[in-house]
Structures are given as C-alpha cells and as structure tokens.
Amino acid sequence: MKKLTKHKVAFILTLISILVLFGGVGYFVLSISKLSNVENNLRLIGSIVLGIISLLLFILSIRFLNKFKKIKLSIVIILMLLIGGVGIFAAYNVDKVYGALSKVSDTSGYTTYSSSLVTLKDNEAESIKDIGDSELGILNDTTSYEGNIIPEEVIKEQKLNNKTKEYDSYIAMIDALRDGEINYIFLPTNYTVMFGSMEGYEDIADETKVLLTQTKKVKNEKEESDSTNTKAITEPFTVLLMGVDSDAEGIANGSFNGDSLMVITFNPKTLSTTILSIPRDSYVPIACFSGQRKNKITHAAWKGETCMMNTIENFLDIKIDYYVKINFTGVVQLVDTLGGVEIDVPYNLCEQNSKRQWGSNTIYIEKGLQTLNGEQALAYARNRHPNPGKCSSKWTNYTSNDFIRGEHQQEVVTALLNKFKDVKDLDTVYKLLDTISNNMVTNMSTDQILSLYNVFKDIASKSTGMDDMADVLGIQRLKLNGYDARIYDYGGTNLSLYNYVLYDDSVKAVSDAMKENLGLKKTKVVKSFSFDINTPYEKEVIGADITGTRSLVQLPSFVGETVSYVRSYCSQHGISVTVKGGNGYVLSQSVPSGANVEDVKSITITAGGNTSSSSSSSSSNNNTTSDTTTDDGEDDDISNTVPGTPGSGGEPSTPVTPSGPEESDENKTPDTTE
Template sequence: MKIKNFLNKWKKQNFFLKTLFLLLLIWYFISLLFFTRSMMSLTGIETTIRVIILLVLFLHLFIYGLYGLVLLFTKKKRIWVLFLLTLIYSPILNIASYYIDRTYNIIDGVQKKYVEYTSVMLSLKDSTKYDKIGIITSEEDPTGYIIPKEMIKSENIKGTLVDYDDYISMITDMYDGKIDAMFVADSYATMFSSYEKFANIEADTKVVHSMTKKLENVDNVSYSTKKLDSPFTILLMGVDSTGDGITSGASFNGDSLMMITFNPHTLNATVFSIPRDTYVPIACNQNRENKINSSAYGGTSCVVKTVENLTGIKIDYYMKINFTGVVNLVDDLGGVTVDVPIKFCEQDSQRRFGEYLICLDKGVQKLNGEQALAFARHRHSLPLGDFQRVQHQQMVVEAMIKEIKNIKSIEDFYKILEDVANNIDTNLSTPQILSLYGVGKDILLNSLKNDLNLSIQKTYLTGYDLTMYIPSYRSNVYTFQYYKQSLEDIVEAMKVNLELSKPKVIKTFSFDFNEEYSPQVVGKTYYNEPRRELMPSFIGKTKIDVENWLMTREIEVEYLEESSPNPTGQIIKQSFVPGTLVEAINKFTITISKYDGSNPSTDPNTPEEPNSDLLPDFVGKKLTDFNKWKNTLKNANFTIDTKELSVDDIASLGLSDLEEDTIYKQSVPKGTNLEEISSLIVYYYKKVE
C-alpha cells in the first residue's frame, strides 16, 4: 500500500525535475563507484582514512537520495540547491578518480613485465665462413641462448656451436680467430666498447643475422616482499643508450653501479658508487675474479648477487636507469646546480661530436638536461678518471633531489613521474612503490615546517691501480684493487643506516675556525694494506733469479730443458704469463735453453726483422693495423687505449682532408722500449655524420 502511494505521488511530480533528479543521482552513484575502485587500488596508503572517506560518501549518497525525494515531493524550490551540490560533488569525484588512476597506471608501468630482446649473430667484418659459432651455455639467457636457438632453425645456420660460460672469453676467441662468429645481444657495442681490445668493435664487426622476440622479462625477479616503510637497499644500474626510455631488454655494460641504503625513519641515505674496474669474484662465473662491470653480461641477477657477495648485505630491490632519461628529467626540474671542477667537452646524448659537443666551463652553474648528462658521463679528461665520474654522478643525483621540492604544479609532477617511469625498470611491485607514500608525506610535512632533514651520506672506495693479466682477455688489463678496510668502513656505515648495527659513539671532536667544515666521506682514507703481487717475467734471466724470487714464496717450480739458439742456462719460457696474480699460482714451469749451436742473428741469409721490443710508428696507419699489432702483444704490461681526435686535436694538428679510421697522433714516441711504457693511447679520426 505504501509503495502504491509512493508511486502515485511520483507520477504527479514535475517530469523535468524527476528526470533531472534521477540523472544526477545515477551520475553521482557511478562517479562514487569509480572513485571507490580508484581508492581501493591505493594499497597501504592511509587505509583508515580511505575507508572513512568511502563510508561518508556512501552515507551521503543514501541521504542525498532520501532527502532529494522529500524535497521533490514537498519543497521543490530547495531541490535546486541539492542539484547544485551534486553538480559540484560528482565532477570532483571524477577528477579525483582520473588523477588517482593516472598516477597508479604510471607507477604500474615502471615494472616491465614483458620486454623485447634482440639477439644477433656477430662476426669480424672480413669473415665469410662461419664454421665455428660461439654460444652461451646458460639456458636462461634470452640473447645468448634462447633466441639464438630459434635463429639457428629459422636461418638454417649450419656452423658447429662452441659453448662458453662468459661473453668476454667468447668475444676474445672471435678476435683471435678461434671462432668465426658469436651470438650476443644487439647492444654489443655498449657492452664491450669500454674495453681497450674491443674499443672499435662497431668498425671491426658485422651483423650476419638478427632476431627480435617479446619475452617475459627475465630480470623481473622479486628479492624482497617487505614494504618501503622500513630500512631497505636498492641497487641502481645504468643502461647507456642513445634512445629515450627502456622498452627492450637491452644489455648494459655495468659501468655505473650505485648501491643505496635508505632509512625512512631517519630520512638518511648512504650512497656507494662502485668503480667499474673493481676486481671482484663474479657470482655467475664460478666466482672467478674479473672487473665488476663484466657481471652485467650475466644479467641483473648476476650483478645483484656479485654486489651482495662483495658487501655481505642483502639487496632488496634493483632499478635499471636509462642514462638518456636524465636529459628530460633534469629539464622537467628546470635544471640542476652543480660545481663543475674542470673545463671539458663531451658528446651529446646521441653520442655525436662536432657541432653537437657539450662544453662546460669550470665553476658553479645551473645545467640543463644535456649538460647534466655530459657531466655525469665524462671521465677521459678527469684527473681521477672513473672515480671522479662516479662522484659527478652522485652530485647530479643529489642536485636533482634538491630540485624536487621546487615542483609547483600538478602537471609538472606528472611530467616528472612519466619521465621517471619511462626510463627505469625495477623489481619493485606497485604496492611496494606506493608504500613510499609514507616517506613522501614525512618529507612534505617536514618541508612545510622548514625542518626537512633529508641527508645523503657519501662514500668513496679507495684502493690502487693494478694492470694485470686476465686469462679471459688473454692480455694485461687495468684493474682497480680496493682496500679491504675501506670497503669494511663503507659496509659498516650502510649497516648502521639499515639498523643492522649500532653506530659508534664519537667521544672526541676537533675543528679549526679557519677551515671550512666539510662532511666526512666514508671510506676515503689511505689504508696501509699490502698490495697484490704479480708474476714477473723471467724470460732472458737464469735459474738463480728464479730461486732468489722463490725464497720468500711457497710456490713449486719445475725446470725443463729445451734446445734453442739462446745461450745455455737462459730462460726462454715460463708457464704463467707475466702479470698473473701470484696468489693464484701453486706451481709453475720454467724452460731453460740448451744451446743448439745455431745463431740466426749472425746468419747472413736471415733477413733483419724489426725490433719487436720497440714501439712502432702508427701515425698515418689504419686502426686495423694497430689492432693487429695490439693482438700480438701477449706479455705487455701496460694499458692500451684508442680515442677519437677531438676538435682541439684536429685544430692543433693543422691538417685537412683527414682519412677516417686513420691514426694521426700517439701518446708515446716511436722507438720507445715497450718495457718502459705504462700507458699508450693512439688518436684516430672519426667522421661525424
């Protein structure tokens, strides 16, 4: 009966008002449903407040419907006020849903679940036959094994496969002619060009076959399930590319590794940048020692495990960052202010020379995106090389953090958020990223109170340079040997920040009013630790020299005798290459000459050969000639590098009509004894396209 009376009254009401009331009620209801869905996606963010807001809104919807009917039946003029309020509330809910969903979708896109991997079959440029082809044995490697197996079938590749555990040994064998080709990621130039032997890999090689497949991201592995409201560690890895964004499974060269610990309780971070040449056991290569940047060839999991083994600290999360993304991010922030220590020039984000060079003067200045990237990349003219570049990268990160507080509009915020999401890949899940809300809220509240205490504790790993023989390279290679005490000090600082250790109480403190105070850099101290010893060359020496050397070392030696034109008693062979770490040697063999009566140097029919102990003149010769000579050096105890002529170099030489890939300058004069050389650089001309 009551329902019938209600329907009769409803029929008598103004049709326009009834229709408008229903439409606004439906709009409000649908808007509230979308808003509820958006609010529920914000897992872990102010859960109690979100529930209260939703309960209040649904209660308001119920009251709105009930009160609207009363006004419709009794006081029709007042219902227009209700209509007006609905026209305000519903758009607010729609706008709120839009921005919540926009934020969530951007954050959800940070974790790349599927990526495109491209594998190529690579050979030296002059190769025409591919009888022996190198392939990585790891069946989980997309570009070294999975895609190559499909490529072999689809391209009907007939060569014999040669198995390898690591890429360095494989590419070294290809350069030495032991294999004809190899399977590797299409980013091979980025992976290997930082090594002296492969500096001109793009000019030396060609792609025979190529295949691209979209696969599940093999790096998308969860190492931790905890939220970010407790102390955590994250490993930042640089991906050096010429394009914006991380849209494919690009391999990286491991040149930029930064381990960060962050404590959300104290808003303190420790930043540990690991030099690329640091010599450490590589987790995915049977813990054989090598430069830490070589761990990148085994993928993200190999890098993470290698750094964990080095520090003894569990890494909770990783983040791969595309360097080129720094350009847009810094520009979005309106630039960053840094103190540039020296005047220098560097390639732009597309690695172009000529008119595209980025040149900076010395001094404090505000840098745009291209300038900030050049500052973070440059190392060749820095007094401390890669170590100083690491410091510059820390300076850019710190400057960017300082600029974040200057964001003035919501669109600026979203532009920065989109650029960040586009240029990173991480194993952080969306709920874990959202849990950073609490940290952001604390920073914002403290900033409003002018009590922001966000601090960054810098570290510096000290050690010494050591050029040594590395078997996988089959040559002497520059390495950085860290001081154990320096690493221990850095690790202890990180453990304190992670609340795994208690801080040591400093009971004394001294200062000088005449000196400006600067915060202590953890680990940046000289430590009096013994250096690692290298195997010397005994060639041309005698058994007595070997015995004297062995007196203080527990190493066995076996002597062999072999007929040769050298004087009797002179050492002509040794089983370990000079420059090999002595600690890796338990026993070695020495071959001593037994004069056979011949002497080619006095035979008039023997043509005179150039002195192989003296440095040739490479000026005017091609890079290929230099590389052939370099590959013949098996026992050279000095570093070798090739560099493109800079604009200043070309101007100082006063030459015109330069030929591409031709050498016009060398750092050491011709005729210098090779034993007297510590470093050799040749400069060649590269045409700017």
C-alpha cells in the same frame, strides 16, 4: 500531458545524475583503495563520508522527484553530477599515477636476455635467410643465454643446418669476425654499448650490422623472499642505483654496462643517509662468473641486475634490498622536465652528448654556479677526464677521475631531490611519471613505492626553510680507496685491462658505516675531536684515506728463468706445470704475465733456451704478454710495472698510489661512452 512530459525529463535527469554520482564515487573509492599505506585513515574516512553524502543525495533526489520540487531537485542533480564528475576525474588521475608506478615496478622475478646475429657491415646478407651454410660463432659457455642458449634456439627454430664454432669469449668472436675467420656471430644485442668503450673496438657499431634479434625471458635462480612483499618501508633499507647506457630510449632487463653504481642506505626513523659511488673498474669477485672470478665490477652488469646485486652484497657484506635502474637518456628528460638543476661547476669542461656524439653535438659547460639542462647535467655526471683530442685547451685544463665523477653524480642526484620537493603542478607530475615509467625500473613492488610517500611526507615536514636536501637527509659520503693495477683478464676477455684494486680495510670501513646506518651495528660515539677555528670544517669521507696490505699477486714473466724456478713458484701458488722442450731456460709461457694467480690453475711453459733471466729481460715482456693488450695511453708507473719478479714470491711491485682510479682501458678514447 505537458506536466507529465516535464516529470519524464526530471526522472531521466535524476536517473542519469544518480548513475554519475555512484559511478564516480565508486570508481574513486576503488582507485584510492589501491594506494596501500598512503594516508590510510584519511582514505577510509573520506570513503565513508562520500558514501554517506551519496546516500543522502540519492534519498533527497527521490523525495524531491516524487513531490516534484523543481528548484530543490535541480540543486541535488547539480550536486550529484558535480561530485560524480569530480570523482571520475580524481579516479582517472589516481589510476594514471598508479599505472605509471606499476610500469616502473618489476617484481616478476624474470630477466629478459636478448641475442643478435651479427655480421660485418659490408656483408651482402640482409637477413638470416641470406647466410647460406656459413659457420655461426657462439660462446662455448653453455650457461650463457645470450652467447649460447638463445643462439642454439634460433638455429633450431629457423631449422638451420649450419655448423657452429665455439669461442671462449665475445672478444675472441669479434676478433674472428674482423679477421674473416668467421662471417656470422651471436652477440648480446647491447654489444655496441658493452664493447664500444673498449680500446680498439670503438667503431664496432659502424663496422657491423644485425641480421636477427631474439629475446628470452628467464626466471631468476635466486629469488629474495622480501623482493615481492608488500609491507610499508618503515625499516632501514639499502638501494642500488644503477645508471645504464643504452643506444635507445627505454630500458630493459638484459645485459647492460654498469657505468654508474651508487649504493644508498636510508634510515627512515632517523632520516640519515649514506651514499657510496663504486668505481666502475673496482676489482672484485663477480658473483655470477665461474668460481666468482674477480673482474671489473662493471662487467657484472653484463649478466643482469641480479648478478650486480649479488656481487655488491658479497664484497660489501650488506644486503641490497632494492635496485633502481635508470637509462642515461631518462636523466636528460628528467632534468629538463624539472626545469634544470642547479650545480656549482668547478671548472670548464666538454663532453659527448647523451648519444655519445662529438663534433657539433659536443656539450660545453663553463665554470660557476648555474642551472644545467638535461644534456649538460648528464655530461657533468659522466665526465671523468679531459678530452684534449676533442676540445680546445679552454675546456680541458683540469684533472679528474672516477671518484670525482662519482662526486658529480651525487651532486646531480641531490640537485634532483631539491627540485622534486618543489613540484606542485599536475602537468609536471604527469611528465615526470611518463619519463620515469619509460626510463626507470625497480624491483620494489608498487605498494612499496607508495610506502615511500610517508617517508617523503616526513622529509618535507622537516625540510621547511631548508633549501638543501643533503642537510635534511644528513648525507654521509663514503669512498672506497685502492690502487691501480693492470691485470690480464685470464679466462675472460683475455685482454690486459686496467683495474682498481680495493684495500680490504677501506671496504670494511665503508661496510661498517652502512651497517651502523641500517641499525645492524652499534654506532661509535665520538666524544671529542679537535679543530682549528681558522680552517673550514669538512665532514669526514669514511674510507677515503684508509690503505692497507696489497693482496693482489700477479703471475710474473717466466721467460729466461729456469724450469726449476718455475716449478717452485707455481708449487707455492697451487699451479700445475707442464713443460715442453728441454730443461734449459723458459722461452714462452701459455698464460701471459699479469694474470691474477688466483685464476691460474695450470700453465704450460716451453723451455730449452740458453739465455738466463738476467740477459733476456729486454725480451721478456714481448714473449709473455697477451696477444691483445689494451693501453690507456697514460704515462704512469703502473703501465710499466712488472707484476711479479722472480725471487720476490710474485708480489706486485709498488706503483705510486693515485688520488683516484686512472682512466679505464675501456674508456680511454674521448669518443666512447663512459
């Protein structure tokens, strides 16, 4: 009886061990089968070997159980439990990694838009139920999800009988709210970030509150055929890296500010890389704006990543294969998880923290080679001008611009790559995955992300003994050159904004360099070059010094000009003219001076004055500029330049070409997000 009891115990232990073995091995094999394009042969061989070992252990366990060879059976049981346990542990970790990567991957082809009902903070209303029969402000653009479509759905779903009042722009709505013309308006949920960096709207977050927020998931109109394929990334590709500013942690697909735009081309065959930082104020055709109206490229982000990708594709004449969008808050966590990044800071500086706070939260960074923590690295990457109004002279004695900021961002990216290659412990990997999954999103499929494993493996093998990833990847820096212009945003925000107008030849040089790295254009071979042994070699920055014809034509002030002159000028530029009043000199014009003539299809002028242009020059600007004009406070030539002068065909006058873009109107004040 006692012997039988012992056999029963052995039988139960053997059965449990067999279940653990096959369960663990099966779970592991199933998990690694998801790792498409990662060590395919090794995974196949490993699965076969594990299967054979499991089968042998199963046969031996049955044989030893029948013969009740206690010691041998115990050894087999221990082996089965060990292999099964290790399989379960390994499979769990594989699934955890795969799940994090799947969370980062967004190949659904949908964009999530979010709209909020906003009112002034001192309004007694606390929810949509408290608004009574007040008018609701919406955009008159029926294609805008956040400004028109979602608001109309809210009105219908909430069964509201309120009348709506339509506006041409969000800025017009905000101004009407501030002026008391309307009490409730619909804005993109991210409005505090979108508009809080514009001069005059810095305190919008403190002035307003949200009564209701509603989201809508929309299928993208343009679906690229390869955006959801699962092939391995073995061919040259292009990635758009977008730094996103947000009030909270996490990341969404809706409107955002494209404050950091970096286009990277990578050739996995040659391990060569080009990297371009696009100034946020670059004046380019926006793909999703009506008629592809030109504007700051950062405003393309208001329509989502698809609009941004299409915009960059159009003006650079290259295809953007993938995008990676990362929240600035995620950068802080990423750097801290890696233990900081090593940066040689060129000067003392101060900057707001990741939550756009100054005062006791100000970030100070001293000059010199050092390891920056997350907040410091973000401040270094975002800083583009001194902040004398916020910090003492010790921290503001330097010159910077959007190009220098772009260089800093590239330094941080390279420093991060240097730290990534040294990560070895599992705990750090999990922390990185957690940070990335919550603060990053890409249109790469999970399988495509996994395909990068082979690229990183190749890079790691060739980086042995090399500390700087920039040397391993053969990074070629690119730079877009242009000139400053203050342009009235006619049909958009209706503000006079600073823009950086790109030279066509510089854009072409940058585009050609990208195409060469992608294998789309034959590489030019330089057979000879000159150098000075006493001068340190500096690698060429393609596109940096290229200029050309200034193609921008801005509408001049017609005040004081004759009606016949206005008709002649507008005829040359395809603009229809409506005249009110008499036939004397122009008194006012419906479209302010400074607008791009490409955007102006018609103009109404009021005439009848008896003052010529020569005697009214002092009042010309006062009568023709926009009702709302932003000024960056800089004492530079462009702010005082008349965009077009009568008799010159409307060509812009020639301001001094700066070394880089001037401070944007939308980022003038130190306490705003850059």
